[in-house]
Amino acid sequence: MLRLPLNRALPYVRVVISSRGAATNAPEKLEVFIDDKRVLVDPGTTVLQAAAMVGVEIPRFCYHERLSVAGNCRMCLVEVEKSPKPVAACAMPVMKGWRIKTNSDMTRKAREGVMEFLLVNHPLDCPICDQGGECDLQDQSMAFGSDRSRFTDIDFSGKRAVEDKDIGPLVKTIMTRCIHCTRCIRFASEVAGIDDLGTTGRGADMQVGTYIEKMFLSELSGNIIDLCPVGALTSKPYSFTARPWETRKTESVDVLDAVGSNIIVTTRTGEVLRILPRVNEDVNEEWLSDKSRFSYDGLKRQRLVTPMLKNSAGELV
Structure with missing residues (x-):
């Protein structure tokens, strides 16, 4: 049965007006110490927002500021003073007087353990992966990864392999690379407004995909390409x-809709290769x-x- 992550977004806070017509006093600020x-x-x-x-x-995979909190990648673990074990920074609201360490020995050891488990099942596809050069997993594995694996004995059954899904004509899937951050699922449900994506199975059998014989058909489907922190969902x-380092990025405005979405045009030797969204809170936020x-x-x-002018004969020169 398809399961969706619970929406753990912070509750909506309503300003209470007193009988005298004045708003109640704003809540007192909390003093915390980050490093x-x-x-x-x-x-x-949250701790992540305070940092x-x-x-x-703070490194993260599943957290995104425009989506609800899932807290399932555990990459954002930090040390809180007097706490017996690290806590997830994306899901933990700060308390008054907290002293938080984001780069302590406990924190690094916890993140290295999380990264080790992520790389156990992740294929060595970096040379042929379209996400190479702009991959969050690549960047964070350089900081917290190890140059050797402990999963080398004969009892280790090998890396997990997952069958690819056909979720539409625009999004390419290689689900063996998926790290189950559920960003795509939350985007589909909370932003696109459709529940076509979800998870099936548990533990090592967990998979992200669509319903049986159903595609992810949305006018905003391409945004899951930008949200995916690895190369599981690409264009x-x-x-x-x-490759990203071969291209040149130019800021522009889209002319195909009446909104005027802010975009980034990616070119190589003058040829347009792809269009990416550009953040503008007043127009398109970061969706396209x-x-x-x-x-x-x-x-x-x-x-x-090249710039051209029309002469007296009506010709562009």
Whole structure:
């Protein structure tokens, strides 16, 4: 049976108006210390959000600021003073007076253990993976990974293999690379408004996919490509086209919709290879429709590459 992660987003807070017509006093700020850096935060702020306020970056896979909290990758573990074991920074609200260490020996050991288990079943596809060069797992394995594995004895049955799914004409799936962060599932349910994606099975048999003989058909399906932290979900039209370090990125505005979505045009030697969303809180946040994302092939035929002026004869020169 398909299971979806529980929505653990913080509850909506309502401002209570007193009988005199004035709003009640704002809640008192909480004082916490992140790596000995003092910060004042509102009640309900998570450890990860508090760390971001003082410029401390905590690694994560499942957490995304626009989606509900899942807390299932455990990569964001941090040490809290007087706590017997590390806690998940993305799901734990801070308490007054907490002293949190994000780079202690306990923290690093916990993250290295999580990374070791992730790499046990992850295939060695980096040289042929389209996510190579912009992969969160690559970056974090350099920081917390080991150069050798302990899963080498004869009792180890080998890496897990998962059958690929056909979820649509635009998104390519190689689900053996999936690390079960459930970002795509939460996006489909909470942003796209469809429950076509979910998980089946438990433990080593857990898989992310769609219902039987059903595709993920949404006008926003391409956004799960950007959300996926590994190479499990990639773009079919962009497959095996270029590496990130070979391309040039130019900020632009989409002209195919009435919204004016902010985009990034990726080119190589003047040829448009793909379109990515650009963050703009007032327009498209960081989402992009499939029409804006995948219709760049028209730019190859009618794209203006030099400025032109119309002369008195009506000709462009």
